[in-house]
Amino acid sequence: MQKATSDAHQGYHRAPRIAQPVSTWAVMLLALITVLFLPDWTRSGDLRPIWVFALPCVLGLVGAVLALRSGHPWWAAASALWGFVLIQVLVIAITLISGP
Secondary structure, eight states: GGGGGGGGGHHHHHHOOOOOHHHHHHHHHHEEEEEHHSSSOOOOOOOOOOOGHHHHHHHHHHHHHHHHTOOHHHHHHHHHHHHHHHHHHHHHHHHHHHHO
């Protein structure tokens, strides 16, 4: 009978466990990896397809949806911004490194 008593009867409460948005973090990491593959590191001059530049934004929005579904609105906002900001940071970094 003693094992059947709950922790609430003993005077302390356990906080509800909220799952971490691991899937959102994975999608955000995938967006970062995608951005790192966008520049022409080999200087071959081959053009990337235009849809590749939309991938980080799309991945950011996918991460936002996953975060909202798991109940993490701040991670949703961070993921959506992450996808859009990565492209801007890439443009600024390439301009600063290689010139206009």
